[in-house]
Amino acid sequence: MRRLLQWAFGRIPIGWLQLTHKRGRFMAALAGVAFANVLVFVQLGIMNSMATATLRPYEFFQADIMISSADANALSEGANVARQWMLQALADPDVAAGTGLFVGNTPWDREDRDISFTTFGIDPGQAGFLSPAISDDVALLQVQDVAILDRMARGLSREDAAAIRPQTPLSFETQGRTLTALDTFAGGGGFGGDGYMLVSDQTFLSLFPARSSAAPDHILLKLRAGTEVDTVVARLHSLISDETLRIRTYAEAAQEDLRYQQTRRPTGVIFGFGVLIGVLVGLVIVYQVLSADVADHMREYATFKAMGYGPSLFMSIVVEEALVLGVLGFVPGLAVGIGILTLMGKVTTLPLAMTPVMAGIVFLGTVFFSILSGVIATRRLAAADPADLF
Known part of the structure; x- marks a missing residue:
């Protein structure tokens, strides 16, 4: 020195x-x-x-535009969105497909430790809205009360997670129902829950009977190839009659969620x-x-x-x-x-x-x-x- x-x-x-x-x-x-x-x-x-x-849960899905309520500062916050706005958005010639996304917290009471899953309810017939790592298993969700668990969730041992397969399912009680996990995906614990869980929209509604199929938490839209996303977002603002909705690109929604977590929470x-x-x-x-x-x-x-x-x-x-x-x-x-x-x-x-x-x-x-x-x-x-x- x-x-x-x-x-x-x-x-x-x-x-x-x-x-x-x-x-x-x-x-x-x-x-x-x-x-x-x-x-x-x-x-x-x-x-x-x-x-x-x-940002991790945004990686589970693939979309170009997300429609949320005015108070939806985060993926798991905000009021519900009427499905009718998705039908209005589909009237745009550049919108190829749309689906509703349901979000809720599901507890799993275990003897050694309770686990809280951030649960997403999706339409299993819309595999194109899921990441490639998950879309191959989405067909499993067509069966009622079937789930795909986060193998990296806190409180779930790696041995138990590795054993979850269609041949060796894992059943557990939650929300007064019995769910059967047939496969896993890579997620990880966050600040709002111990891990993530994917179920079909019908299974989600059975877990949360107060919720309605006509009112998901968010609406995801996919556009036709070669379409300018910002242009379609501007058109949707005038096409959809509810001016209070937050119509953003999917990437903007993720970044706004991040800014909210870092500066306002x-x-x-x-x-x-x-x-x-x-x-x-x-x-x-x-x-x-x-x-x-x-x-x-x-x-x-x-x-x-x-x-x-x-x-x-x-x-x-x-x-x-x-x-x-x-x-x-x-x-x-x-x-x-x-x-x-x-x-x-x-x-x-x-x-x-x-x-x-x-x-x-x-x-x-x-x-x-x-x-x-x-x-x-x-x-x-x-x-x-x-x-x-x-």
């Missing part, structure tokens, strides 16, 4: 020598920077997992503040270390200033120290962050993982805020008279 700094700054690494002169303080400073990094990593990891978990706001707090903690720690170091070596800085050295030297020394703290503090923070996110991912089945983008952002942020702390810490030196510093 000493030789690298000497090559980078073209002089003796004064900042490195000052930091390592008191090794106890130096190690404590590195631990503080690492702790701030861990805070940011964990909060960013949770925020990323929220984004992945929010309490969990998203809390995690965002957690990232900010981690940054502030790191900023304060580095500033305190550098400020104390400047105070300890005030006579040396005064000597340099009396010899004619300008503020650029002082700035380079403190920036050197900031870089050392930022870089060396980042390494253990990264290691601990990876370990914590990996452990949390296994326990919660949330998609928690360290990504190269996340690591790069935190590294650059750590270096930037360390340098910012160093700049703030040198303010006293810039305008002071050498005689005042002794």
Whole structure:
């Protein structure tokens, strides 16, 4: 490290020598920077997992346009939509097909642990609206009270999930009925439930007798090949008589759901503040270390200033120290962050993982805020008279 700094700054690494002169303080400073990094990593990891978990159910379906109620900020929220609006949308020559999507939460009371499934009711005759990984099994749902379970759901052991096949079904009680799981698909636990379940629309209505087949939660539309989606969306706004409906492209609906979760739901706001707090903690720690170091070596800085050295030297020394703290503090923070996110991912089945983008952002942020702390810490030196510093 000493030789690298000497090559980078073209002089003796004064900042490195000052930091390592008191090794106890130096190690404590590195631990503080690492702790701030861990805070940011964990909060960013949770925020990323929220984004992945929010967008994941949209990957189960294939559609070009989604029609929802005015208060449907998320896939599992909002009032029902009358099926008659789908019939009006089908009058557009570029709309090839439409289907209703029912959404509800279904509990599975088990002896060891209860599981909550976000349940989707779909028309098994509309396989084109399902992702290729699911569409091959949709024919199984034509039988009443048959389900396809999320094999990655929290509380469902991997052994039990792997054993679910048409030849070895799994039956369980929920909502006063007996469902039979004949196959599985890859989903994963989210913030609103432990996993997902797919059933036919008729099975869904038997689980939720208060619901009506004429009022799904959302309407999905597929367009003819080569059609401009935004153009059809604009036409549907004038074609459908209910002006309160949210008519959006399927991709826009997913992104609006994500923004809602991150900026308007309490969990998203809390995690965002957690990232900010981690940054502030790191900023304060580095500033305190550098400020104390400047105070300890005030006579040396005064000597340099009396010899004619300008503020650029002082700035380079403190920036050197900031870089050392930022870089060396980042390494253990990264290691601990990876370990914590990996452990949390296994326990919660949330998609928690360290990504190269996340690591790069935190590294650059750590270096930037360390340098910012160093700049703030040198303010006293810039305008002071050498005689005042002794």
